[in-house]
Amino acid sequence: MVTREVIHHQDLLEWCWAAEDELIPKPFFTSCYLLDDLLIDTGAPKGQMEFLNFIKNQQVKNPISKGLITHTHEDHIGGTHILAEEFQIPLYSSPQALLLLKNASNYTYPEYRELYWGAELHSVEALPVPKLISSHTGKYELTVVSTPGHAPDQIAFIECSEEWAFVADAILPKYQVLFGHTCNIQEDIAQIYRSIRKIYDFTEGMDNLKVFVSGKGVFQGQGYIKARLDEIEGLHKQVQGYKQKGFTAEKILEEIFVEEGIMGIMTNGELSHLNLVNSLYQWNA
Numbered sequence: 001m002v003t004r005e006v007i008h009h010q011d012l013l014e015w016c017w018a019a020e021d022e023l024i025p026k027p028f029f030t031s032c033y034l035l036d037d038l039l040i041d042t043g044a045p046k047g048q049m050e051f052l053n054f055i056k057n058q059q060v061k062n063p064i065s066k067g068l069i070t071h072t073h074e075d076h077i078g079g080t081h082i083l084a085e086e087f088q089i090p091l092y093s094s095p096q097a098l099l100l101l102k103n104a105s106n107y108t109y110p111e112y113r114e115l116y117w118g119a120e121l122h123s124v125e126a127l128p129v130p131k132l133i134s135s136h137t138g139k140y141e142l143t144v145v146s147t148p149g150h151a152p153d154q155i156a157f158i159e160c161s162e163e164w165a166f167v168a169d170a171i172l173p174k175y176q177v178l179f180g181h182t183c184n185i186q187e188d189i190a191q192i193y194r195s196i197r198k199i200y201d202f203t204e205g206m207d208n209l210k211v212f213v214s215g216k217g218v219f220q221g222q223g224y225i226k227a228r229l230d231e232i233e234g235l236h237k238q239v240q241g242y243k244q245k246g247f248t249a250e251k252i253l254e255e256i257f258v259e260e261g262i263m264g265i266m267t268n269g270e271l272s273h274l275n276l277v278n279s280l281y282q283w284n285a
Ligand SMILES: [Zn+2]
Pocket: 071, 073, 150, 151, 169
């Protein structure tokens, strides 16, 4: 296991966790953010011991008052029961995530994800997140923005006066592969694009914007968001152009990416170029 803590500000700490897997050259991290007494996300099931230690330490210093869940993928809800049961910290999620959290112990996913993130999820009760959430000092206030596409129940949290956007997996640094129809994560690139645009519009005028992307780092300024919009628009234009010429999705994949990448092969096509091409192909703007 690899854990690391990054102090972004005296009241903002990022706790990251990754599994160590010799097949994967660069570890995939997942992040939790602690803003004053508000905790965003809970890591992966395989990291729950490390998460427990992190929370225990925190409870001595500045007890957490609320656990906020961005979305119900396994790398974000692995420690929900630790907050809810061991420390009686209330959890909040989008209304769409409540039922899945309640039945999380029955949630199954493919072996490669179980091996990397762990499989032991616990069912928990959460509350629907209010539109605004304040920390106990009143110093910070998070605005909730619905960002479906990567997950139908995903939300982002934005601290407007600090200009901090906690977007989880809603604005990834690159769009080259997508989860698709063959698995339980069904990403939709059109919806992803609309959610990114929503965050872009929401953060207009924030000159010191920092975008916190789970496990990937902090990105400065609206330019980061704009570059993602441009990237997706460019790919969409390309795919639609080939579609008009009568190319199939498989043929378009060859034109743009030459062949399926290592990620597509390792995940049996679940996280693949082809899913991205298919989603762009079906998106009639
Ligand atoms: Zn996710």
